[in-house]
Amino acid sequence: ATYQEPHRPQIHFSPPANWMNDPNGMVYHDGEYHLFYQYYPDSTVWGPMHWGHAVSTDLVHWEHLPVALYPDSLGYIFSGSAVVDNDNTSGLGQNGEAPLVAIYTYHDPEGERAGRDDYQYQGIAYSNDRGRNWTKYEGNPVLPNNTGIRDFRDPKVSWNTAAGQWVMALAAKDRISFYGSDNLIDWEHLSDFGTDQGSHAGVWECPDLFPLPVTGANGESKYVLIVSINPGAPNGGSGTQYFVGEFDGTTFTVDPSFAEDVTDEQGVWLDYGRDNYAGVTWSGIPEEDGRRLFIGWMSNWAYANVVPTERWRSALTVPRQLTLHQTPAGYRVFSQPVRELEQLRTDEFTIPEGEESANRGLSDRFSVPANAPKELELRYALSPDSKARFGVELANGKGEVYRIGYNAASGHYFSDRNSAGPATFSEDFVGDLELAPRVMDGAEVSLHLLIDRASAELFADGGATALTEIFFPTEDFNQIRLFTEGDGVRLLEGKGYTLTSIWP
Ligand code: FRU
Numbered sequence: 001a002t003y004q005e006p007h008r009p010q011i012h013f014s015p016p017a018n019w020m021n022d023p024n025g026m027v028y029h030d031g032e033y034h035l036f037y038q039y040y041p042d043s044t045v046w047g048p049m050h051w052g053h054a055v056s057t058d059l060v061h062w063e064h065l066p067v068a069l070y071p072d073s074l075g076y077i078f079s080g081s082a083v084v085d086n087d088n089t090s091g092l093g094q095n096g097e098a099p100l101v102a103i104y105t106y107h108d109p110e111g112e113r114a115g116r117d118d119y120q121y122q123g124i125a126y127s128n129d130r131g132r133n134w135t136k137y138e139g140n141p142v143l144p145n146n147t148g149i150r151d152f153r154d155p156k157v158s159w160n161t162a163a164g165q166w167v168m169a170l171a172a173k174d175r176i177s178f179y180g181s182d183n184l185i186d187w188e189h190l191s192d193f194g195t196d197q198g199s200h201a202g203v204w205e206c207p208d209l210f211p212l213p214v215t216g217a218n219g220e221s222k223y224v225l226i227v228s229i230n231p232g233a234p235n236g237g238s239g240t241q242y243f244v245g246e247f248d249g250t251t252f253t254v255d256p257s258f259a260e261d262v263t264d265e266q267g268v269w270l271d272y273g274r275d276n277y278a279g280v281t282w283s284g285i286p287e288e289d290g291r292r293l294f295i296g297w298m299s300n301w302a303y304a305n306v307v308p309t310e311r312w313r314s315a316l317t318v319p320r321q322l323t324l325h326q327t328p329a330g331y332r333v334f335s336q337p338v339r340e341l342e343q344l345r346t347d348e349f350t351i352p353e354g355e356e357s358a359n360r361g362l363s364d365r366f367s368v369p370a371n372a373p374k375e376l377e378l379r380y381a382l383s384p385d386s387k388a389r390f391g392v393e394l395a396n397g398k399g400e401v402y403r404i405g406y407n408a409a410s411g412h413y414f415s416d417r418n419s420a421g422p423a424t425f426s427e428d429f430v431g432d433l434e435l436a437p438r439v440m441d442g443a444e445v446s447l448h449l450l451i452d453r454a455s456a457e458l459f460a461d462g463g464a465t466a467l468t469e470i471f472f473p474t475e476d477f478n479q480i481r482l483f484t485e486g487d488g489v490r491l492l493e494g495k496g497y498t499l500t501s502i503w504p
């Protein structure tokens with residue numbers, strides 16, 4: 001049977017076999033959510049990159065399709081985006097139908113080996129049959145690397161109403177370069193952002209620029225600029241930071257209230273766990289839906305190539321909805337699992353309110369099999385002087401234990417995978433526990449958790465803090481309990497669900 005191997009995620013996308021990294025080209029078109037991804041079909045480690053492909057009608061269940069883009073004489077196919085060219089601005093459409101256009105990076109391995117610095121440049125490909133067949137544009141590259149920038153990649157294109165044209169956000173080593181185009185083919189440099197903003201502990205990669213309404217602010221809206229960096233994430237390896245500001249059609253500027261959060265090499269991070277990287281958002285989501293939908297790569301360059309899976313490597317996060325909020329810390333992007341995932345819930349149970357409830361076994365409340373994916377929604381009341389650590393513990397018969405929750409003494413959400421299984425494959429896999437500073441204040445702490453066989457995703461305080469981590473126990477975790485160490489914590493409300501696998 002497929003998708004039954006040890007560690008194989010049950011509610012997350014992973015390729016049938018072999019290597020995957022970044023999600024690419026996510027676009028909604030004609031009733032389908034397209035998902036492409038960095039894929040090496042010949043091995044379980046990174047290699048010559050292709051675009052793998054899958055589609056979904058509900059963001060939950062995925063149908064695998066053949067590889068969409070193969071390397072060619074111009075190089076490997078690195079990360080990028082895709083758009084529906086509704087007005088056929090590119091002229092690549094046929095029979096009056098809007099083409100799908102993918103905009104991606106060519107990485108020329110020979111140029112790299114020869115020590116050149118212009119071996120990454122941008123190309124496009126198009127499809128006129130709902131993404132089933134792709135043709136590379138004859139005039140590639142559409143954006144050559146004229147000035148010789150060694151890291152010049154990951155174009156994210158969207159139609160920008162302020163600019164009245166297509167805008168490309170491109171990672172150029174230590175900055176995001178914006179380009180504009182009327183036709184997706186001829187690109188003109190607009191501006192650069194970021195050499196003196198945010199974290200520069202690593203190379204900038206995989207940007208995304210989009211407007212997002214400020215929740216509860218009567219139509220006020222800001223631009224969010226996502227920038228992944230590798231290495232230099234707050235908890236090691238690769239991570240994703242973001243900026244909140246304005247885009248006037250040419251230039252991105254950080255909002256004055258956000259500026260102090262991103263000076264002196266500080267970053268504000270979309271997810272404080274170690275396993276959410278290179279994520280960007282879907283294009284083409286219909287206006288009447290209006291959501292900003294995100295998916296990330298659930299791994300980390302520090303160890304992605306050596307994690308202990310046999311047939312395939314890496315999964316993606318669950319699709320998430322991003323929203324923008326004014327918080328005690330300033331503007332912050334919140335992440336929450338998309339509501340479509342609720343269809344996987346079975347056997348709902350509630351945990352009664354009370355102090356004892358914050359410290360109790362739950363294994364018997366979930367349905368069989370004991371290793372099935374689980375969802376928990378927990379609300380706690382915290383007394384102001386509490387120094388307690390509390391949350392959820394997973395365990396197995398081998399004495400391996402994983403814990404995730406909140407430490408009131410440090411004001412951080414934590415994830416402890418240090419004893420969750422042998423981590424001899426990488427020194428970088430184990431480490432500090434206090435990963436994610438709490439954004440919200442107040443006496444009520446909420447934990448929304450999605451637990452799969454090899455991952456936990458925490459959305460705390462309504463999504464204000466996101467924490468995504470993977471783990472590899474020798475045997476599946478089949479025991480689960482709520483734990484509390486210290487005083488001053490009371491469970492207000494608890495709900496649990498067993499989740500149905502998304503794979504047939
Ligand atoms: C990010 C990244 C991108 C690049 C791709 C190559 O994880 O390094 O910058 O396009 O992976 O696979």
